[in-house]
Amino acid sequence: MRKLLMKAGVPLVAGAVVLSGFSGAAFAVAKQPSNTKPTFDLAYEGPLSGGNAQLGLNMAYAVQYAINQANSGKSQFGPLPFTLKYVAKDDQGSPTLSPTDAEELTANPSVIGVVGPAFSGATKAAEPTFSAHNLATVSPSATNTALATSGWRNFFRDVADDSVQGPADANYVVQKLHLTNLYVSNDASTYGEGLAAAFAAQATKDGAKVTTGTFPGTSQCSDGTASPTQYPDDAATVVSAKPQLLFYGGYYCDLGLLAGALSKAGYTGKIISGDGSDSTALISGTNPPSAANGIYASCPCAVLGTTKADTAFASGFKKLAKFPVGIYSGEAFDAANAIIAELQILSKTKGGTGAITRINVVNGLHKIVYHGLTKVVSFQANGDIAGADIYINQVVNGNLVQLGLA
Numbered sequence: 001m002r003k004l005l006m007k008a009g010v011p012l013v014a015g016a017v018v019l020s021g022f023s024g025a026a027f028a029v030a031k032q033p034s035n036t037k038p039t040f041d042l043a044y045e046g047p048l049s050g051g052n053a054q055l056g057l058n059m060a061y062a063v064q065y066a067i068n069q070a071n072s073g074k075s076q077f078g079p080l081p082f083t084l085k086y087v088a089k090d091d092q093g094s095p096t097l098s099p100t101d102a103e104e105l106t107a108n109p110s111v112i113g114v115v116g117p118a119f120s121g122a123t124k125a126a127e128p129t130f131s132a133h134n135l136a137t138v139s140p141s142a143t144n145t146a147l148a149t150s151g152w153r154n155f156f157r158d159v160a161d162d163s164v165q166g167p168a169d170a171n172y173v174v175q176k177l178h179l180t181n182l183y184v185s186n187d188a189s190t191y192g193e194g195l196a197a198a199f200a201a202q203a204t205k206d207g208a209k210v211t212t213g214t215f216p217g218t219s220q221c222s223d224g225t226a227s228p229t230q231y232p233d234d235a236a237t238v239v240s241a242k243p244q245l246l247f248y249g250g251y252y253c254d255l256g257l258l259a260g261a262l263s264k265a266g267y268t269g270k271i272i273s274g275d276g277s278d279s280t281a282l283i284s285g286t287n288p289p290s291a292a293n294g295i296y297a298s299c300p301c302a303v304l305g306t307t308k309a310d311t312a313f314a315s316g317f318k319k320l321a322k323f324p325v326g327i328y329s330g331e332a333f334d335a336a337n338a339i340i341a342e343l344q345i346l347s348k349t350k351g352g353t354g355a356i357t358r359i360n361v362v363n364g365l366h367k368i369v370y371h372g373l374t375k376v377v378s379f380q381a382n383g384d385i386a387g388a389d390i391y392i393n394q395v396v397n398g399n400l401v402q403l404g405l406a
Contacts, residue, residue, distance in 0.1 A: 038353050039083045041110040042067055042339060044332070045101050045126070046118030046141075048090035051221035051253035054281045056118055059140050059332035060088055061321035063115045065313075066336035068320070077340060081347050082356070084340065085110070091117060093251075094223040095125035095190070102126035106133035113138070113339040113361055115332055120144035121190035121223065127152050134359045138339060140331035143275065143300070144194040148382040154362045158335050158377050159328070160300035160388030162191075165274055166198025168390035168406040169298045173245055173272060174206040176406075181209050183243035185234075187217035187224060187250030195274045196249030203247075211241050221253030231261035239265045251276040256285030256292065263291035272296035278327045278393055280400050292395045300388045302374060303402040304330050313373055334372035341370045 044063040047056035067086045073079040087108075089101040098117055105111050106129055114130065114137040117123040123142040130137050131152040139147075139157040143165060147155065173179050182203055186196035193214075200210050215234045217224025235258065238246055246262070246269060248255050255277045262271070271294070278297035286292040304310040304325060313333060317325045342364040346355045370377040378386045390406040 037081060037083050038356075039085055039110065040112040040343065040356065041085045041087045041108060042336060043087040043089060043105050043111050043114045043116075044336075045089040045091055045098065045105070045114055045116035045122075045137075047093035048088060050092040050094075051218075052093050052119075052251050052276075054279055055141070055251070055276075055327065056090075056093070057321070057323075058279075058326035058329045059115065059118055061317060062325070062329040062332035063336045064088075065317050065320050066333050066340065069316070070337075070340050076337075077344050080344060082343065082353050087111060089116075091119075091122050091126075092223070093119040093122055095121040096223060098122035098126040099129060102129035106130060106135050111135065112343065112356060112358060115140065115335045115339070117142060118328075119189075119191060120147060120194065123147055123155075124190055127155055130154055134362055136339065136358065136362045136365055138335040138365070140335045141275065141328045142191075144190050145198070146194065148380075148384045152383070153366070156335075156365055156379050156383040158331050158338065158372075158375070158385050159275075160390065161384060162195045162198045162274075164388060165298060165300055165390050166195050167202035169247070169272060169274065170199045170202035170206060170208075172298070172392055172406040173247070174203055174208050177245070177270070179244040179270065180207060181242070181244045182247060183211045183213065183238050183241050183245070184247045185213045185215050185238070185249065187222065187248075187254050188214050189217055189222065189224070189250060191276060192217070192249035192251075194249070195276075196247065199247050199249070211243065213237060215250075215254075215258060217250060217254050218257070221257070222251055224254070228257050231257050232265065234258060235261035235265040235267065238262060239267050243269050245270040245272060247271075248273040248277065252279045252282035253285055255295075256282050256287070259291050259295060260287040263288070270294065270296070272298070275299040275301065275327065278400070280326070283395055283398060283400070289398065293397065295395045297393045297395075297400070298390055298406060299327060299393060300390050301328060301331055302389070302391055303393075304373070309373055330374040334370070334374050334377055337372060338365065338368060338370045338377045342368055 186192035216226040
């Protein structure tokens with residue numbers, strides 16, 4: 001295994017982050033210095049517009065921040081023998097749009113790695129193209145279990161998959177909340193279906209009574225085709241089943257619409273969802289916002305802010321993005337830096353920067369051990385992260401609060 005170790009395991013070295021050359025415009029690229037160093041493009045692909053854009057923006061700015069930091073020469077990597085350029089692709093989280101983005105990225109020989117795609121459905125649709133061109137992709141958030149079973153050597157993720165998250169959520173509900181009459185629904189997306197199925201299987205094994213249903217995602221919120229007018233009927237379906245808890249596999253925008261409808265329908269049970277709903281945008285997107293209070297949202301990501309490195313990252317991120325760090329910001333930062341770490345390792349071989357090729361990056365990521373902000377980034381043979389915890393969060397008085405491990 002190849003290692004990039006940092007002093008005291010801290011990924012942010014040399015104090016404050018330098019953002020020289022940043023224009024302040026959304027997704028602006030830091031001004032490149034005048035030298036003869038080769039330039040490599042590091043891309044982000046995910047939703048930058050549409051109903052679930054906030055999830056993508058949380059990650060996109062983290063990637064750009066990592067690039068600006070590395071280019072400054074004052075990061076953990078020190079002065080680099082190459083320059084990095086940020087490239088962004090907005091697939092809106094859609095499996096319809098992501099293949100085109102993948103084709104454009106792979107057609108650009110300067111692109112040496114991709115953070116993303118962000119959503120599972122978009123990843124599933126784009127990976128055949130990325131794989132055919134040996135372009136490494138490290139997703140901070142695509143959790144569908146099957147993504148790691150297709151033989152894509154270029155595919156990596158630094159987040160636990162649904163086979164970990166779904167059962168952990170079910171155990172939390174049955175064993176800690178002591179709720180056993182459950183309604184399990186999903187938004188018909190690749191992500192939502194997979195997470196809901198994993199939850200339902202474990203909840204049944206735990207002895208719970210499980211009723212299932214599908215509430216298709218809307219065109220307003222995601223790549224779905226349903227209309228928001230469906231939710232009063234969906235809410236009535238849930239209420240008539242009289243569950244103690246509703247599990248929702250899907251994203252915050254549609255869950256906000258459903259939660260509002262459930263409140264109006266007189267639903268008194270609890271609600272839990274996965275990482276796709278773990279966003280403060282769930283609160284603002286629920287009508288009324290107070291109807292979001294009490295909703296649980298699990299995530300294979302810890303809330304940052306307990307170390308000096310966390311604080312430095314949060315401060316630098318906010319200066320760049322003009323909003324605070326959110327779900328998967330830290331994971332996206334680590335994904336970008338794991339790729340940068342591998343580029344640095346390759347540049348120190350006999351081949352120098354000439355050794356930085358797509359296939360060499362893929363091969364190197366299979367061996368890397370990178371001590372990041374959120375975890376030690378090391379991948380299993382199938383590209384899955386080696387080990388992860390699941391955290392439970394809850395909306396309390398209009399704020400998303402981390403309760404602890406599931």
